[in-house]
Amino acid sequence: MSRHLDLQARRLQARGEAFYTIGSAGHEGNAAVALALRHTDPAFLHYRDAAFFIQRARMVPGQDPLRDLLLSFAACAEDPISGGRHKVLGSRVLNVPPQTSTIASHLPKAMGTAHSLALTKRLGVAGQWPHDGVVLCSFGDASFNHSTAQGALNAAAWSAYQGLPMPLVWLCEDNGIGISTPTPAGWIAASMTSRPGVHYLACDGLDLLDTWRAAREAVHIARTRRRPVFLHMRCVRLFGHAGSDAQQAYLSPARIQADEARDPLLITAGLLRRHGVLSRDAIAQRYHDLREQVARRAEEAIGRPRLTSAEQVMASIVPPPRPSRIAPWQGTVDVTPDTLARHLNRALERLMGRYPHLVMAGEDIGRKGGVYGVTQKLQARFGAHRVIDTLLDEQSILGLGIGMAQNGLVPILEIQFLAYLHNAEDQLRGEAATLSFFSSGQYTNPMVVRIAGLGYQKGFGGHFHNDNAIAVLRDIPGLLVACPSNGADAVGLLQEAVRLADEEQRVVVVIEPIALYHTRDLFAEGDGAWCFTDPGPEHRLAVGELGQWGTGRDLAIVTYGNGVYLSRQAAERLQAEGIALRIVDLRWLTAIDHDAVHAAVADCARVLIVDECRRSGSPSEELVTGLVERGLDGRQVMRLTAEDSFIPLGRAATVTLPAAEDIVVRARELLGR
Incomplete structure (x- = not known):
């Protein structure tokens, strides 16, 4: 069935009726791996695993994998997993979360899911998968070399080496070539046979009996010893990488012919005859009957409805809501004015107490309490299993969170600096934010990501620790980005972010201005004007x-983060010059309510947008557009942004960024003074 699906996909593509031809031909031995697992074991599948998917469907009554896969090939709206948005191997019933283009990006979340199985049991939380489950994650030999794969393999081994449960089977389907680039002979085995913390097994994926033997052993070790197993399955790639790949351009006719002679269907036919299961004629009859069945049902599938509107396509970007799991607050609130960092710490402590399924993870957040002390003493109170000190790998930190979130937990992850996110941002863009979209809301990974970022940090950094590039976050569909300017707002935004993750299953990023973490004073040393009172657990x-802030009508300053602090300093001088103004704090940098912004400034003579991010790709571009679209005269609006530059070290660290003096000068210019 898997083979005929591959062939039929190419025929349909030639007719313009199907849109995906990366097939499973030569990898069908993974059906034996499926049989070694329970259908309740979560499986993160390689795109060549149609046979695995079909075999698992046979383990659950009422499934029709042929129909489901054909609807997916044809991008039909009735495709039960993606709703026609992509060809994916996925099923809620079969516990197969969809993977869209598995170039190793699914390995970190598989590792996170494996970690979560024991963690949910320890927390007494009902996860999506059984506590004694095993996670299967499959990938190719070319993807094995991707840094994301290596990071995930290392993180799983690092955890298991320390005795942490990691019931995970890595299935490497090694066909010896990545599109046209050969994998060095023996490379995979040499890389994994002696890896600490990982048990290595190998099998011949062309031989179903050998694969079944090795897969059963791998699953037994992972399930009983709760440790990762690397199952190295040798196989062959037939028909090229995809329908558009003419492999005769880089493989000799002799090599292609030799590969075709290793066809697992031929070898399996030999096994069936040798063991007296089926005769030659019975095998041929079954092959031809399936071909006709697939062709007939393909014609039915391509006649089903397809997506026709933007509304249909976008319907699953935002996940469906679910009941809240928050406990009532029973403590007291300290009303002493304090800094942003201290308020975040108290809010995190409250949230961890009220949400038993909340788990924190990040580098140095436990014993050290974070680089800036935001998570101090939380590990001592809640334990190392809920406040997790991770290894230094942002891809693994985010993958850990995605995997835990898919299993019913709500993770709060910390990325130490905004600049450190950029080597791992695909875990947000390509994995976390797309899961609901490509599963029609059936799978979700709600979480909160705290990131220390932006500029103005004194005495430390350069552009690795002062980073004002947030465009990469703002253009991810469905992702929410918040940015507090003070301690009270930090509490309100963080508590709302956790509610959004818990009840609305959203992925929320909170960018915390480093320079404001411990800022107390606004105008003069000792004035304490940037310390605020805690607004409480329900805020x-x-x-x-x-x-x-303010109600003046001469000038409205629209800003966020450090810009609010600087604008307050500038406002003191501007008011002394007789300028009546107001400051509008965005707080949220995505899903901006442009009607509300327009209403907040519409009665003002002029509008100045102060944006600490770069001129290109900054929120100010969207803000100007939103105001002009709502009727504001473009001559009334001016931007003050950072330069399109990285941030240097030393005394020059702020020269490319807006300053309070710049706000004063630009406001005078805008008002014609």
């Missing part, structure tokens, strides 16, 4: 809810 700032 939440909804997406798009603006903050405002």
